[in-house]
Amino acid sequence: MNVQALKKSAVALCFLSSLSLGVAQAADTGGYATTTGGDSYTSTTVTTLAELKAAIANGSHHIIVKGTIYGGSSLTTLTFATTDWNNTTIEGASGGNAALENIQLKFDGEQLSTGTNIENIKISNLSFYGNISDLQNLPTQIYGTDDNVGINYEGVSLRRITNAYITHCNFFDTSDDLMSVTLSSDDVTISYNHFYFTDDWANMSPDPLWNWVGSYTDLAGERLAMVIGANYSDSYVATGYLHVTVHHNWFGPNMRGRPLYRGWVHQYSNLFDNHPALTGTVTAEDGNEYTQKQYEADQIVSGGVLYSESNYFYYTNNTNTISEDSSGYDYKFYEKNNTYSNTTGTSSTGDSFSSFPGDYSYTVTSASNVPSVVEASAGPQ
Template identity: 50%
Template sequence: MGIAKFTKTLLFLSSVFFMGNGVVSADTQTGGFSNATGSNQNAVIVKNLDQLKNAFNSNQHHIIISGNIYGGNKPVTFTFADKKWDNTTIEGQAGTGPTLVNIQLKFDGEMLPANQNISNIVVKNIAFKGNISDLQKLTGNDIQPGGSGVNYEGVSLRRINNAWIYNNDFHDMSDDLFSVSLQSDNVTISNNHFWFSNEWLNMNPNPNWNWIGDWHDLATERLTMVVGANGSDSYVQGGHKMHVTLHDNWFGPNIKGRPLLRGYVHAYNNYFDNSSQPTGNNHAGFSQQQYNALQIGSGSYILSENNYFYRTNNSHLVGLDKKGDAYKFLERNNVYNQVTGTNAQSNANPSDFNLPYHYNTLNGSNIEKQVIDHAGPFK
């Protein structure tokens, strides 16, 4: 990591003070609901897929990714599925271009007893990307529900408590780039870059896949993130969990839609970048236009403040699983520059949101510059 970038990032993070339930020390401030520190074990450095598999199979809790690791011509998933994975850090080694290609990290506590989860997870400083030519060649079960292609994300958090995902790059994957679901709680997602390349946008051939019983083209699947799998897995209906903070993330360019938020979500200092403004139809004949930037989902409490929306379409859009589903939404101090479509109206009051931490907000065009300067892996 360059000294200048390292210093800027530490100063940026240290300007936020976490308070409330579980006051944390300066080195664990995340600017949000999480106070995760990850592993305190000795680290193991991995440089290829076999070494990564060996580290995973030997239950290494602190894994450092060095250089580019290719998962193969089908996406491969590493599933961290029980309590032995509490207190885990997966991070990239600065200066090596740490990249996981066709590889998903899935932290999944759904098979644990109902009162248990996997806790204290840190993922940082890694580029997650799909290999487009590999994905275009997938067939059969791989492109239908449950298949390796249609479930391919960078990081998935399922019934996880206390996770910090920061300074990563997520692009060109065939499901959402990232997800938080199954009553996960206390998650901070900060200083990441979520985007799709022009190669993805204009892919040819552009095959049809079946994600949830509905066949459509792969290039249109340009979705960033989901928080809450459905209405029953929301803050309101799911036991008042799903506390998630999104701050200082760079969403775009070439995003079709989302994040779709069904949790208790505080989104601040994010840059929603639709500078490319895709128009027209892709090679399968489907519209390339963005349908929304941020989606307010069923059972959510959403506080959106001091974000920068640039050329976005439908900057905040209410999209519910069922008509009449409850939600609360408050927006304040956001910047809208050359936006199109509509923008949802607030229906909540500041008193509806009780945040157990202090945070510093950015203002005006400074949001764009600061977010871009600090988003993604360290150099």
């Protein structure tokens, strides 16, 4: 039986009794991922969308992006859907100026045979963002129709991926979540990234109405950071997968909500920065005014486990929110040494814990030092 199958069978036996399931990992990422992706392959440097597509068509496993590559007004999704893409790195050139505008990287093993995932993916040193004018000019977006490219548009999407390392990236102004880890992905580390929305996004005019999940929502209000686990059937408890480490990331400003956690998540030394908290309104295309205030920071959902330590929450609203899916799955929330500064609304308190039960080494930045450390180090370098 492989490691994935062992995890899945073990969860039914030990989740509620011990919650001590861990996987042996190396220390280099400070988390579950152990991969260097395709760093060892000969690199291909690209500066245009045509060159990027050609590098992918030629099977390059180490792609270096130089400058800003624009994906076009109708958005571009680059999909990696077979195990041919095992051991792949896509990174920005040194200097911190590489960007993918209107381009989503979608690593998607959804159609692979049961028990097979795409493995060893590294994304680093890149900015991912959407062009606001292009998004405003799309036809009304409705999930389940041909007009849905914006609804499915993120920076990076990991679907049935094992061993992925997402580090030193910027994610901002995309119309769905900024990134996601779903469909039984596993052993993922997300570190030293900056997730945020610009003032131009939060106050966009016109503010289109799109239909994401059966009801219409204004685009300016869709400011969501990250989802780990797509639904209750894609949770840690249901599958035994979704082991994710989230550390030294900067969430905010202008974040309306999330991360949303249905996985087994270790979250340490992150900065949640909602200052200045948005309290104004914008007027959407239907003439209604929509509040811009953050509705949550962390969202812990049925089927998920969160160990949260040494994070700094600054001006966040409804900081730790518990949301129970209709599945009835249990959740677990543990925390220690977090700092809550000028927070508002209501917040759940996690159970205390002494040490994280994952089997990897990591170095915590004390919560008091998190703002200075994370602001100086998150994002492309």
